[in-house]
Each structure stands twice: as C-alpha cells, then as structure tokens.
Amino acid sequence: MIKVSRLARLSLGPEQAEKMTAQLAGMLEHFRDIDALDLAGVEPMTQPYPIKNVLREDVEVESLNREEVLGQAPAAESGRFRVPPIIGFDV
Amino acid sequence: MSENPVLPNGWQLVVGLEVHVELATKTKLFSASVNRFGDEPNTNIDPITLGLPGALPVLNKHAVELAMRIGLALNCKIRPCAFHRKNYFYPDLPKAYQITQYDHPLNVDGFLMLPGEVRIGIERAHLEEDTGKSVHFGGSSGRIHGSDYSLLDYNRAGVPLVEIVSRPDIRTSEQARQYVAELRAILLAVGASDAKMEEGSMRCDVNVSVHRFGTPFGTRCEIKNVNSIRSVGRAIDYEARRQVELIEGGGVVRQETRHWDDASGRTETLRTKEDADDYRYFLEPDLVPLVPEQSWIDQVRLALPPLPAARREMLAELCGVDKNGESAIVVVERGQDDYVREVIANGGDPRRSVVYVQQAFAELGPKPRVPAKDLAALTILERDAKVTSTQAKTLLTELIEAGGGDVAAMAAKRGFEALDTGALEAMVDAAIAAEPGAWKKYCDGEEKALGALVGAVMKASKGKADGKAVTALLQAKASA
Amino acid sequence: MKKLVEIVAGVGGGSLTATSVVEEHLDRIRTRDGEIHAFNLVTADQARKDAAKIDADIKAGKKAGPLAGVPIALKDNMCTRGVETTCSSKILQGWKPPYDATVVGKLREAGAVIVGKTNLDEFAMGSSTENSAFGPTKNPLDVSRVPGGSSGGSAAAVSAGFAAASLGSDTGGSIRQPAALCGVVGVKPTYGTVSRYGLVAFASSLDQIGPFTQDVRDAATLLEVIAGHDPLDSTSIPQPAISLVPVLDHGVKGMRVGRVTDLPEGCEPDVLERLEAAFDALRNAGATIVDVELPSLQYCLTAYYLIAPAEASSNLARYDGVRYGNRVDAPDLNAMYAATRESGFGEEVKRRIMLGTYALSAGYFEAYYGKALKVRRLIYDDFARAYTKVDAILTPTSPSVAFKFGSKTDNPLAMYLCDVFTIPTNLAGHPAMSVPFGLGADSMPVGIQVLATTLGEQSMFKVAAELERAS
C-alpha cells in the first residue's frame, strides 16, 4: 500500500492509510469472484465501439492566450509555470 | 569481428541505440497546436498540450505518414498498432502520462546498412509525444540539483517523436557514430525531421555492455544526454573502458541509467534499476487503433525519395569519387547532389564540381543560388589551367557572394590570366638558375628545399602560377 | 412546470419570451436551492443576457434554434469557458477553463440558456452526491433523502424545476440512478454518441454525457441536439445523431422485450413490483416479453470497480498543482504533489485512485485489470446473444428508492451495489435510460431502466415512451 500511495503521489496519514488498506483488502477479496471464471482465449475488451484510424489533418489552430492560462496557474513567472525545486527525482 | 581498439584483447563491446527524433510536422502529435522550435515560452499551447481536464487527443495524420517514411526507409514492416499510456509524475509531463506505443509499435523489424555492408538491425520505430521543458533556477549550478525552483515551458509538450530502437548489433564506437550519421542522413532525405542534434530534434540514448568473446552479453547501462555524433563515440569509449576496468577489478556492472557529461568526458550514475518507476502501461482509452491500409503504405513507399546510400553511389559513380568518401557523404547529406548533377549537365568537370560544392557550399542548402552553368564554367577554367586552384577558390567565393556571374570576366577583371606552359617552364628554369643551392638539395631528396624554388616561381609570376603545376614541373625536372 | 418542448414552441412561436422563462426558473432557484443545493454555481447574469439575445434575435426575424429559450443546467464536470468548473472537488475549486466542452457549444448554438453548474459526487465518483466537497444535494421530493449520484445536482435541478432540462455524465449509472431517485427521465446514450470533449474524465472508456428531462419527449429532443460526430473526440462514432422524436408515437406492438432471468439479487420488493407492472404494461401494448439470460451479469461490479478506478487513477494524475487548480505549497516538488493531492481529493476519490493504481501496478495487472477486461468481453458477448432475441431489455434502475443521508457512507461496497443494474450498460457501451414508473416505498418514485443494443436508441425510446404513457 505504501508503494501504491507513492506511485499515486498520495500522502495518507497513518490512520487513513490503515483504514484504506482494510477497505481495499475487503474489496479486493470481493473482486476475487472473477477468479472462478475460465477466461482462457477471451479477448480483452478495451474499446466499447470498434472504430479505427481516426486521424486529423496537420492544420494548426491558434494557441491559447498565455496570460489567461498562466492566470489560472498556482504559480507562474516570466511566461512560465513555476514549481518548487525538483528533488527526490533522480534526474 | 574486429576488436574495439579501446578495449583490451579478448573483450567485445556491444552497443544498441535509442534515437528520439522530432517530426517535421506543422502541429503536434495529438493536437492542432503549433510544433515549432525557439518560440517564446508557452505560446504554442492548447487544452490538449496542457493536459487540461476534458481535453482529448486526436492523432495527426502527417505525423503517422512521416513515421511510416522512417519505417520504410529503415526496411521495417508497418504493422497495425495502438497507443498506451506510460504513467509517471514529472512536471514537464502535463497529463502525468506519456502517450506512446508499447507492445504494438507502428514499425518493426528493419535494418540499416553502414558503409562496408555492416547491417544494424532495427527492432522498432514507434510514435510518441515529447515532453515540455524545465529550466532550473537559483542555487549555484543552474542544474537541477541544488536549484531553488524550476520554470516550465510546454511548447515542446506533445511534439511528435519517433523513437528508433536498434538491435544490439553495434560493435565499435566508430560504427555507432556511423549509425547515427547515416540515420540522420536518412531522416533528412525522407523529410521526416530536421534532425538537429544541437537543438534536440534528434537525441541519442546509448546502451553499452561489454563481455569476453565467447561468453554471454554483459549487463548494460543506458547513457542519456549524448547530444552530438562526436559525444556518441566518446561516451561509448569511456563507458566501455569503465565497465571493463570494473569487471577486471573484480566488480560487477549494475543495470542503471547514466548521464554523459560532455565537459568532463565521463558518465555518471543517474538512477539504478531498483528505483525504476512502475509505469503502469495500459491501452490509451481516448484513442483508437491505427491500422494503416496497404494502399496507404504503398502510396508512402512510392513517394519515398532515393535514400542516401543509393544517392551517394550514383553521385560517386558520376563524379569518380569514393562512395563512402567525404565529398559524397557531405553533399548527399546536404541534399546538394541534384545540384552537382546539374552542374555536370552544364558541362562542369565532374570531380571538381562535387569537391567545390562540398568545400564551399555548406551554408547554401539543397538549391544553391549560384547558377549551375556558372559553377560549371569555373570548373572548366581550372581544369584547363586557365586559372590556378588558388585563383579558382577566390573566384568561387566571389561567385557565391554575387549569386552567380560570368566567371571568365571575373577572372579577367582580377587579372587572373593563364600562364601557358611555355612561360611557366621558363620561370621554373629561371628559378633553378637563381637558387642553385636549393635545387641541389632538392635533387638530393631534401623535400624542404622545394619551398624556396616554388616561392621564387610564384614571386616571378606575381602569384599567377599554379603551385601544383610548379611542383609537378620541378619534380619532373629533378627526376629527369 | 413547463416542458422543454413547450418552451421551444412558445419561444419560437412568440407566445413566450426566453427572458420570462429564464426568470421563472431563476425565481425557483432563488426560493429553493438554498435548501436543495443542486447548484455549485448559478450563472444568472449570463443567463439573462443570453435570454435577452435570443428574444432580440427572434424579434428580428431570425429562426429560433431547436432549444430556443430552454433553461439548462450543466453538471459541474463539463468545461465552460471562463466559468468555474470544479467537479465538486477542492483540487479544482476556482478553475476557469479556457475552453468550452463540445456539448456546451452545441447547446448555445441551439438557443439553450445555461443557468448554472450542478453539484456532483467529487469527480463523478459516488451514487448519492454525498461525496461533493461542497456539501450534498438533497432530493427535492424528500429532503431527508439523497438524490442519487453522481449527477445528483442535475437530477435535482430538473426535479425541482430549476431548469427545464440538464446534462449529466454516466460512467456506471450516474445519470440513470439519480433520475430514478428524483423521479425524472435520464438517458445514457450509446458510448461514442455524445462527444466527451470537454467532459472532465472519470473513466474514459465508460463515460458518456446524457440528458435529464421531465419526460421522454423532452429527452429525445435534447439528445438529438447534443448527439452526433465530433472530430475532437477520437472515440466519437462517425455518424449523425439518430432521429428519435419521430419514433415516440410508434408504440411497441410486435416488439420483443427481454426479462433477465438471472438478475442480481438485492432488489427491494417495491421496486420489483413496479418492474412487473412495467412488463404488464408493455404486454398490454402489444409487446412480447422474452426471457433472456445474462450469466456474466454477476461479475459486472468487479469488472467495473477494477476498470473504472484504473482509468481514473491515470486520468486524475494530472491534478498535481502545477498548471491549474489548487496547490499546497511544500519545500520540494514531490512533497508539493503529495500535499496537494492529499488535501485536494476527498476520501472516495483517494480510495479509487489507490484501487486503480494497485490494479495496474506491476505484478497485479494481469490478475486484476487484465482479467477485468476479459470479463468485460464476456458481458458484452452475453448482451450480444440476448439482443439476437429481443429489441430491448427491462430492469430496475436502482435496487431501491432514494435512501436516507448517511445510510451507506460507511460502507463503500454497499454504495457500489446501488449501481448493480446500471453498470453492465457502461461496460457494454450500450444505451440505457431510466423512466419514472409509479411510486414505491414511502411514496418515492421508482425508475424502470430500458436497455438496448449499440445505437439501439430508437427501440429504447419507443419502449420508454410506452412506459410513460402507461404510468
């Protein structure tokens, strides 16, 4: 669960983590009902309606207004979005 | 198999490359926002580029076509394919996932031939979107570590990329350099990308491992940030030596990602396999499968221009130069081979035509504005010894600056007139007479003495004599 | 309360003005929305301007649009340019999108007047609208009860007469279930019929926008306007909107309507009684009732609660405090991400993000998400077999009438069971709609769900119209 919350960038307090771990365990237990199914040879269904080759011509539209967009950002500076220092990433 | 000169005997180098190429489309891979390098930050953005809530991707047809051109030029099979989401958090990734091709790429199973018939397998060449760019501020270095904050520009986010993954078939750093150079030439030839490594529109990740001949492949390290053809070679040589030294010293190579530092000439650990993210790939539900019809593939294939290898061969044959020599490579890479052909068609001397273009036309692009007939005339003046090679260079510069002109008139205006062979011979004889000491030394095999004799002739001719012709005459007389 | 079609006829014909219609609805909002809380935002000023413009245009002889003067409420997960769009989440509170959703553009073009943005379970995750960060919506028919969810605000707005119609989104029943609980009509069209461009994604392969209205004819009229191909949505079906209004009077004579023999258990007797009455009504109108088996139906909940959270975990990763919405400051980026998402998302959203992240993660993908996709195929195949025998299928919409606040909030699985009849449709990508069909326990309305196959909207509406005539 700690790995999952790290992947999802969700910091859960210890109480919340405990409660959620119990709830998720219960659900996952319930979801074991499909283990009984014979799914050999069943094609996964990823798309509700079969469409293919949806393509767009290479024609441009006008950019959004930068000031309008940056005005919605939590922090911006010199025409760009500002974020705290990137540490904890090995880049 | 030849051994790598940088490795001790018995060791073999194994290299595979992953090359990311930005496609030369007008708009982004999944949105109609402009794809252009160098604009003001965040001026090429739209809801899709920014990953705004509710925005949905739609695939750019031209990007697919350019990717198909790359695939076909690399002898790949074009397959029905799909897009996946690669999930990870990073501020330059607006949706917190990259749309890429995972287990069903567009192009698979191709190859690229290096000079000398060396075949490098291409595993895949798939479509994906680029990320935005972050710049780090504060701290001392301007680098990410120790910075106070970062600023983000999403102009590049969503730009179409093709990632070309080679098989680990490369055995020397020289082959790796040739591979990148040839790939670059192919990308330019098919018009898929401007392939500018210095602007980041072509980026190389290099996978390096070493092993002793006859043993299985070693553990590989992936080197990032290799931003020029020269760095590709240097990074591989450094990394190969590092790995061999590590193993010979009793250590083991860990699978990891390393960073190439061009300034120090070293690679350093970026991240190890253990802290690799779990990307949770799954099929992108906002897109539908891409199944290029055979008729479309055929149409793209038919429209494919001749590729660099074939063009070099044709040019080399026409001009009497080596097909893997510099002039053939450079002229084809610049796309000036058609122009050279035109010069020759206008009566130009074949070898001089290609060499002039190689040496002086670097900035002029595929269609130089010097009329082919003028350049042809210049090659003939030199071939017929109406002007010296030095004079021809001067005239060439003038011709390029003026954008063409009557070269015979230019030569006359500068007083470049041909010395006929009789006059030249008389001057040579006069120089021998004037410098008997030097002549004696030269005849005794002292090459250095030649300078004084040639100098005397040049002085007497007021620079009109052709240095090469003078040397040839002196040689003939000495050996007579 | 005026029906949508009456308003269109009145405003177009000159017997009503858009302004008077809008004022009438704004009045009801002013009087009663303090109690109901259907809206996150009422856009009264803009609505008045829009109405005045429509009146002026009509006066000037312009042709009235197909929704001329109709006050419409939008679920607050559809982007409206310059107008706050929150998904009832703290993480998006205050966000003004720089663009309009495709449906919003279509509504405006048709002459509709948008009166506000309605409350929902945060990011459409829930079945009671209790998961809104801005407080629950109450059921206008009994304010001690939930309106259903997640489009509870949109259902309540129509039920209370705050808008002649509204739009909701349906990922696992989020239009049909609240429609049933609030006594209105709610339609989830075939996946790909209405553009998702500008609908804030919950689960991309399941989400679909649809109408809430007072009756079936209004629903058909509104759906005809919002449906149709959109080049901005790659999953949009490349064909024009299906014509629906003309079939409403066709009746059901000769139609075959399915009764599911292996319906999941747990349905209240009052609801089952109404279902039987519905079959009787259709039989009396000349339809044949045919038994159909859907053996995989019992696995729907599992498939859905793996697939939807998996997609959601990815769709909701973009709320990271960088480009829009809210941020909780922290000394470094990773800490900022975690703090922003911790404080910005409510408990149910976090639960689903965790569940979905888990289902997709290395080592569990095949056992959970991968398997769920195969179960989805089984369900699709079950329906395909059934629809060789029938033109439509009838089930309850919800296992019970509207329940009391707080009665299911402690048990997420119990809440998930509210969707047991609605989820299969989303998994199959089919259309389904809920029609009020009499009253159940405590005199609360019961909704009957009419299901049909892909693009089977005409059959669905014929049956729905017949049920409405008989109720």
Ligand SMILES: [Mg+2]
């Ligand atoms: Mg890679």
Ligand SMILES: [Zn+2]
């Ligand atoms: Zn890549």
